[in-house]
Amino acid sequence: MINFNGTLTENPQFTAYNRGMLYGDAVFETIRYTGGKLTFWEDHYFRLMASMRILRMEIPMHFTLENLEEELLKVIEAETFQNKAASIRLTVTRNEGGKYLPEDNGVGFYAFAKELKNPFFILNEESYEVELYKDHYVNADLISTLKTANKIIHVTGSIYAEENDYANCLLLNNNKAVVEALNGNLFLVKGNVIKTPSLEDGCLRGIIRKQLIEMLKKLEDYTVEEASISPFELQKADELFITNAIVGIQPITKYRKKTYTNKVAKDLLGKLNAQARLAK
Structure with missing residues (x-):
């Protein structure tokens, strides 16, 4: 209906x-x-x-x-x-x-x-491998941060991911910085620092992105940064995860030869569920 x-x-x-x-x-x-x-x-x-x-x-x-x-x-x-x-x-x-x-x-x-299926955000701990999608690039501008119906890069990237047996792909902007995943925002964990691309890089102005940034600023255990992420940083990270309004937090388990843990993602998911119950 x-x-x-x-x-x-x-x-x-x-x-x-x-x-x-x-x-x-x-x-x-x-x-x-x-x-x-x-x-x-x-x-x-x-x-x-x-x-x-x-x-x-x-x-x-x-x-x-x-x-x-x-x-x-x-x-x-x-x-x-x-x-x-x-x-x-x-x-x-x-x-x-x-x-x-x-x-x-x-x-x-x-x-x-x-x-x-699930009333709450559930952590998916199954294998979730990603790769860079480099056929087309996201413009680092205001329009790219909006959820418009023009998502052809995300469509062709999704086809590329399926053809090559990846769970998802990461998009680059025209400055060759990592912007986001095909279906959500990207977060990178290194030690106690959690980094996500800035809006100036052209990433989606995501709802869960906003919630996590606000939450992390109140937590003493972590430091949050909104800054450009280079492809070279991906393999140095302890964790990578993707966020969107339906899944919540999706941990990435593998990028090229690097495998990742999901300890921080698991910790934040519990806090996110609590925040979702209280939010308007």
């Missing part, structure tokens, strides 16, 4: 002139639902609003925190996921009309949900 501009339907009526389809002129959020609420919903909402402003989309008066939450919960109820865990994708597209230059900066939205 899909919520298409406030109406629940199994067959939303998209036309050939949909700007998300024609130009990738859309932004989206993928949100975890568990325990009867949208996890880190306020962070998702404000990131969505910021993205729409940056892309010069007009924000409707009814796109309030409460109203959009209600629209997403309609999908949960329609799918009878109220007592289950689910992921919800909310996509906002600019209205039809125009070519590169829009005729209308107003927006519409649609949302759908998929059931998840």
Whole structure:
């Protein structure tokens, strides 16, 4: 069941002139639902609003925190996921009309949900090997930090990973710095220092990234840095892990000849679950 501009339907009526389809002129959020609420919903909402402003989309008066939450919960109820865990994708597209230059900066939205197996973030300790994806590069700019519908580098990178039996790939920016994974932000652990690429490098402004940085700043056991990561640092690290809103924290077990532990990832995952239960 899909919520298409406030109406629940199994067959939303998209036309050939949909700007998300024609130009990738859309932004989206993928949100975890568990325990009867949208996890880190306020962070998702404000990131969505910021993205729409940056892309010069007009924000409707009814796109309030409460109203959009209600629209997403309609999908949960329609799918009878109220007592289950689910992921919800909310996509906002600019209205039809125009070519590169829009005729209308107003927006519409649609949302759908998929059931998840686990109500909490669970640490996956199975083999998880990654490699660099170097066919295309992420631009180190503001647009790259947004969750737009233009993710062709991530699509081709995912195909490359599957063809070469990797669980994931790490993306580089045009300065040859490591930016992120195909499906989330990257964190590197060396001793008690935890490092993640800065937004200036073009990495996604991730929700779990934000939560972990805020958490780490309050912990005496770790020092957190937002700074560029070179490919050479990867093999010197004690741990590497990926974060996103659905999985939480995914440890990397191998990159080339280097294998990694997951002690810090395991410690942080417990804290992240506790933070998720308390967050709005």
